[in-house]
Amino acid sequence: MQLTNYTDYALRTLLYLGSLSDHERAQVKDIAGAYQISFNHLQKIVHDLGKKGLLHTTRGKNGGITLAVSPTTVNLGELVRELEVFDLVECFNEDGQCLIRCSCKLKSVLHQAKTAFLAVLDQYTLDDLLENKQELYSLFMGKQNTD
Incomplete structure (x- = not known):
């Protein structure tokens, strides 16, 4: 990321x-x-x-x-969420047209990775x-x- x-x-x-x-x-x-x-x-x-x-x-x-x-008072996780767009891959975007979107497991894995990344930032100011x-x-x- x-x-x-x-x-x-x-x-x-x-x-x-x-x-x-x-x-x-x-x-x-x-x-x-x-x-x-x-x-x-x-x-x-x-x-x-x-x-x-x-x-x-x-x-x-x-x-x-x-x-x-x-x-x-400046939480790093909150700030990064506010400044970044986290559409890591096309299927994160509602308008995404990926052919395998309905059966792909990648979105879930990347969502977990994004959540973990932000969870670490949430621990710091x-x-x-x-x-x-x-x-x-x-x-x-x-x-x-x-x-």
Whole structure:
């Protein structure tokens, strides 16, 4: 199973912002630069995370992005379910036209695998990923200082 870049970048954004001190703000360009990812793509993700209530976005001279929620409240399983489409194979989609759909056992096996994958993510929050917050912060800031 592979997450889309969208979900990957959303998780990375939350990690970056979670590593900051309480009143510190980041810019999309800082996050994109730290990870060497597309600024334009990340800008759309940040906008979406803001609409979902996960981020505060402030425009203007002193603007920036901060987490809008406590990292303890961001459940990874819930977030991934919200960001991903889990139609792993055609038969997961109601409009699927697979010839063997009515007697195939693959759908059941893949459904079990998806359920197990999400069950593991359900056990963790963003806070769990930030146990090494200071180390992450140092890595992010070190990357920006070398560019």
